[in-house]
Amino acid sequence: MTTDKTNATGGAAGRISAESANRDRCPLCGGPNGCAIEEGRPAESCWCMRRAIGKDVLASVPTSLRGRSCICPACAAGGK
Ligand SMILES: [Zn+2]
Incomplete structure (x- = not known):
């Protein structure tokens, strides 16, 4: 109905x-x-x-955000 530009679907x-x-x-x-x-x-x-966080997961964090934001438990588990 309305244009919903700000509501990101995530992922x-x-x-x-x-x-x-x-x-x-x-x-x-x-x-x-x-x-x-x-x-x-x-x-x-x-x-x-x-919990140990995989190096592959850490490597996938954008460099601009490294050391700024923590990743969530689901992503830390390599959840895909
Ligand atoms: Zn996450």
């Missing part, structure tokens, strides 16, 4: 620019990354401290 990697990226968003899928630090909790309580 399109590389659409997020460094400026517009939210640090609580996964740079790969744009979903919430569940980062404990961004939620104001201790870093050691974050899921990423307990």
Whole structure:
């Protein structure tokens, strides 16, 4: 009915620019990354401290977003 330009359907990697990226968003899928630090909790309580993230997954993060945004558990698991 209406033109819905802003409602992204998700899944399109590389659409997020460094400026517009939210640090609580996964740079790969744009979903919430569940980062404990961004939620104001201790870093050691974050899921990423307990789970190994594959090098292939890290390599797929755009360089502009590396070290800025955490990836989400689903992407960290290599979820495809
Ligand atoms: Zn993700």
